[in-house]
Amino acid sequence: QVQLVESGGGLVQAGGSLKLSCAASGRTFSDYHMAWFRRAPGKEREFVAGIKWSGATTSYADSVRGRTTISRDNAKNTVYLQMNNLKPEDTAVYYCAARYRYNYGELYNPINYWGQGTQVTVSS
Numbered sequence: 001q002v003q004l005v006e007s008g009g010g011l012v013q014a015g016g017s018l019k020l021s022c023a024a025s026g027r028t029f030s031d032y033h034m035a036w037f038r039r040a041p042g043k044e045r046e047f048v049a050g051i052k053w054s055g056a057t058t059s060y061a062d063s064v065r066g067r068t069t070i071s072r073d074n075a076k077n078t079v080y081l082q083m084n085n086l087k088p089e090d091t092a093v094y095y096c097a098a099r100y101r102y103n104y105g106e107l108y109n110p111i112n113y114w115g116q117g118t119q120v121t122v123s124s
Contacts (some may be wrong), residue, residue, distance in 0.1 A: 002026045002113040004096045011119030012086055016122070020081040022096030022115055024042040029077040030054070033077060033099045035108045036070060036081045038092035038120075045095065050108045053101045063088075086122045 008020040020036070035050035049060045049070040058070050064083070072079040079096060096115035099108055 002098050004098060004113055004115035006094065006096045006115045006118040009094060010118045011121045011123065012027070012083075014087055014122055014124050016086050017082070018083045018086065018120060020083070020094055020120075022079045022081075022095075024077045024079070024096075024098065026033060026094055028075045031101055033101050033107050033113075034070075034072055035080040035097045035099070035111070036079075037095045038090075040089070040092040043092075047108060048094070051079065052107065055067065059107070083120075086120075088122045088124045091120060091122050093119050114117075 006020060012018055030053050031095045036048040038048050039045040047061055048064055049068055051058045051070045051072050055072050057085050061111060065076050067085045069082040081116045095117045097111040098113040100112050
């Protein structure tokens with residue numbers, strides 16, 4: 001089992017910034033690709049950003065590319081999501097996710113472990 005605990009969410013004005021953190025425990029962190037997803041009110045959960053186990057490769061949803069940076073520190077078992085120039089449409093619950101890197105298939109689908117989520121609210 002991998003336990004994922006998110007932190008860093010909150011209320012911010014449009015144009016502001018937030019940095020989310022996700023602390024992992026339970027298994028070898030570098031065995032997992034990590035990602036952030038979000039679920040806005042009334043919408044399905046969607047992919048936001050992902051980072052491979054080594055940190056060498058990242059990917060982003062079009063909606064956040066250029067405003068968001070995902071990073072990881074394998075020594076601290078932590079993945080981060082730096083979000084800048086936030087918009088009201090970024091309001092959502094943000095979930096940290098882990099996918100075992102030795103599984104076949106897509107990098108971030110299906111996800112093996114989910115965090116409980118952290119609320120991000122952007123006011124206009």
